[in-house]
Amino acid sequence: MTTWSLEMNEPSQLRPSPQPAGSVDVRRAARPSPELGHFLYTAAGGNWYWIDRLEWTYEQWLQRLSHPRVETWVMYLEGTPAAYFELDGAIENDVEIAYLGVLPAFMGQRLGGWLLTEAIRRAWAMGARRVWVHTCTLDAVHALANYQARGMRVFAQRVERVELPDALPGPWPGAGIQGPHAVLSQSSS
Numbered sequence: 108m109t110t111w112s113l114e115m116n117e118p119s120q121l122r123p124s125p126q127p128a129g130s131v132d133v134r135r136a137a138r139p140s141p142e143l144g145h146f147l148y149t150a151a152g153g154n155w156y157w158i159d160r161l162e163w164t165y166e167q168w169l170q171r172l173s174h175p176r177v178e179t180w181v182m183y184l185e186g187t188p189a190a191y192f193e194l195d196g197a198i199e200n201d202v203e204i205a206y207l208g209v210l211p212a213f214m215g216q217r218l219g220g221w222l223l224t225e226a227i228r229r230a231w232a233m234g235a236r237r238v239w240v241h242t243c244t245l246d247a248v249h250a251l252a253n254y255q256a257r258g259m260r261v262f263a264q265r266v267e268r269v270e271l272p273d274a275l276p277g278p279w280p281g282a283g284i285q286g287p288h289a290v291l292s293q294s295s296s
Contacts (some may be wrong), residue, residue, distance in 0.1 A: 108269045111251055113259035114239040118231045120258040124220025129184060131218075133225045136179040141168030144179060147191040151208025153278040156245045156271055177205075180229060182222050189213040192226040194233065202230035204240040209247075211278065219249065223257050245271075 115121065136143055145168055148160055160168075171177060176196035182189050190209040196202040204226050209218050230238040240259065242250045255261075 108244050108267055110241055110243040110265045110267070111261050112239065112241050112263040112265075113251075113254045114237055114262050115227065115257075115259045116237050121224065121227050121231075122256065122258045123224040124257065126221050127184075127216065127218055130186070131182065131184050131189075131221075133180050133182045133222070136181055139169055139172035141165050141172065143181075144168050144172050144193075147179070147181065147188070147208075148206065149276070150188075150210045150278045151191060152206070153276045154211060155208070155247060156275060157206075157208075158272065158276055161276060176233070178229065178233070180225070182218065182225075184213060184216075184218070189216075190218050190222045192222060192229075194226065194230055196230075196233045196235065200234075200236040202233050202235035202238050204230065204238065207240070214247075219247070219253050220256065223253055227257060227259075 145160075145163075148157060151157075163171075172179060174195075174197060178194045178196075179191060180194070181191045188210065190207075190213060192207040193205045194202055195205040204223075207219075207223060207226055209216075209222065227238055238259075239262075240254060242254060
């Protein structure tokens with residue numbers, strides 16, 4: 108697996124993506140909700156081996172989401188949660204885009220660029236001197252290109268061997284890949 112670390116050091120480096128068509132908005136989930144956090148994490152990350160938090164307890168989710176410098180933002184398309192991002196400003200002067208993902212039913216609708224634009228804007232609004240993120244070869248195929256298209260630059264790259272489960276965790280047990288990428292993924296397995 109190859110992991111890239113990317114950063115942006117000035118708000119002027121942002122190359123925004125246009126807002127998608129339709130009734131779309133991004134709102135902060137201001138109240139810590141482990142149920143919502145777990146739902147977004149598994150729904151957006153289940154097809155990309157997001158497994159680090161699968162075993163978290165309710166208390167672990169609550170502790171993370173209650174941190175005063177951790178923010179969860181949800182993108183709604185026609186009133187339905189379609190994507191989200193989590194920002195982590197716990198390290199002074201840095202804001203990490205800890206997670207950014209589109210739910211499977213909404214993939215392929217060009218939401219990711221605008222979602223990332225909004226994540227970067229919010230990170231700067233949190234008082235960051237640097238906005239950064241990690242992505243890897245296990246993420247969505249256009250993830251790295253999206254970060255670079257928004258003006259982020261790679262500052263580190265690491266290649267390592269990782270052990271993965273035999274099957275993608277999916278948004279819930281047995282769900283597997285859904286949305287427009289289902290045929291592509293199933294044909295490559």
